Amino acid sequence: xxxxxxxxPPRGVVxxxxxxxxxxxxALVRDALGGRATDVDVRLRDxxxxxxxxxxxxxxxxxxxxxxxxxxRDRATIARRFAELTxxxxxxxxxxxxxxxxxxxxxxxx
Amino acid sequence: xxxxxxxxxxxxxxxxxxxxxxxxxxxxxPAVVTLVVAAVLAVYLGTEAVLRLLDRxxxxxxxxxxxxxxxxxxxxxxxxxxxxxxxxxVLGVVLLGLALAPGHRSRRAMAHERLAVVVDDAVxxxxxxxxxxxxxxxQRGRAQTWxxxxxxxxxxxxxxxxxxxxxxVRAAVAEQVRITAAVPPLRAEVRAAARGSVS
Numbered sequence: 001x002x003x004x005x006x007x008x009p010p011r012g013v014v015x016x017x018x019x020x021x022x023x024x025x026x027a028l029v030r031d032a033l034g035g036r037a038t039d040v041d042v043r044l045r046d047x048x049x050x051x052x053x054x055x056x057x058x059x060x061x062x063x064x065x066x067x068x069x070x071x072x073r074d075r076a077t078i079a080r081r082f083a084e085l086t087x088x089x090x091x092x093x094x095x096x097x098x099x100x101x102x103x104x105x106x107x108x109x110x
Numbered sequence: 111x112x113x114x115x116x117x118x119x120x121x122x123x124x125x126x127x128x129x130x131x132x133x134x135x136x137x138x139x140p141a142v143v144t145l146v147v148a149a150v151l152a153v154y155l156g157t158e159a160v161l162r163l164l165d166r167x168x169x170x171x172x173x174x175x176x177x178x179x180x181x182x183x184x185x186x187x188x189x190x191x192x193x194x195x196x197x198x199x200v201l202g203v204v205l206l207g208l209a210l211a212p213g214h215r216s217r218r219a220m221a222h223e224r225l226a227v228v229v230d231d232a233v234x235x236x237x238x239x240x241x242x243x244x245x246x247x248x249q250r251g252r253a254q255t256w257x258x259x260x261x262x263x264x265x266x267x268x269x270x271x272x273x274x275x276x277x278x279v280r281a282a283v284a285e286q287v288r289i290t291a292a293v294p295p296l297r298a299e300v301r302a303a304a305r306g307s308v309s
Binding site: 011013014015016017018019021044045046047048049050051083086087088089090091 | 243244247248249268269270271272273302304305306307308309
């Protein structure tokens with residue numbers, strides 16, 4: 001009889017810190033709404049085992065259709081891209097627009 | 111002398127007796143204290159009785175005076191006497207409890223052919239926690255295991271948005287419980303908390 005205690009799966013875990021997830025969300029919101037990443041405020045919380053995203057940022061025109069239609073499309077894009085990039089299941093995205101900004105001309109990093 | 115082995119069933123008799131010593135609390139300390147107190151009282155009463163027979167002066171009081179005092183005190187119980195009585199009753203209950211309760215320690219025996227193997231519950235619980243977190247790919251602190259007599263209850267705190275591989279964790283934990291072969295047999299339960307942790 002063997003008395004080995006554990007089967008031997010490869011050791012080690014991968015931990016993605018909240019900060020890393022926040023950076024991803026900030027970049028996605030910045031890409032969707034335009035403007036600078038530093039203007040974007042993000043929060044993550046658990047929602048019954050899934051991840052709920054929250055972000056607020058100023059909006060930079062131009063819009064492709066109505067404001068609301070644009071923002072709902074942005075929410076969908078953010079949820080989908082976030083799930084793709086992080087592998088987390090997203091329960092919802094709350095977006096809050098805090099104002100309108102002039103377009104910035106600085107080159108984008110991502 | 112071959113006393114019937116009263117240790118965990120499922121072990122061979124010799125191992126059973128050996129395991130029993132580790133699995134149950136020893137009663138020798140309370141027994142020794144109780145017997146020493148009883149012996150001192152008996153020696154004192156015996157001394158007083160002998161002194162009385164020899165017509166020598168008593169150490170504290172003659173046996174007759176002691177008996178009279180006891181009767182007098184019981185006929186007119188003051189609060190102090192009641193308190194002493196209550197204390198004696200409590201002491202008696204405690205001693206009875208020590209004598210009759212199984213006195214389990216938080217350890218358990220493992221079935222083994224010749225050896226008496228005894229494992230601490232804390233060790234077993236942390237081994238199960240370790241297995242669960244390793245298989246689930248979580249940090250060590252994200253699972254907790256509670257052990258009762260017959261149940262190992264493993265709780266995982268999953269990562270928000272990541273479905274914990276409960277079936278795999280269940281299989282791994284069950285396998286480890288099976289290998290451990292604790293006596294009495296353990297049943298493993300693995301659950302995930304409803305709320306996850308963001309990172």
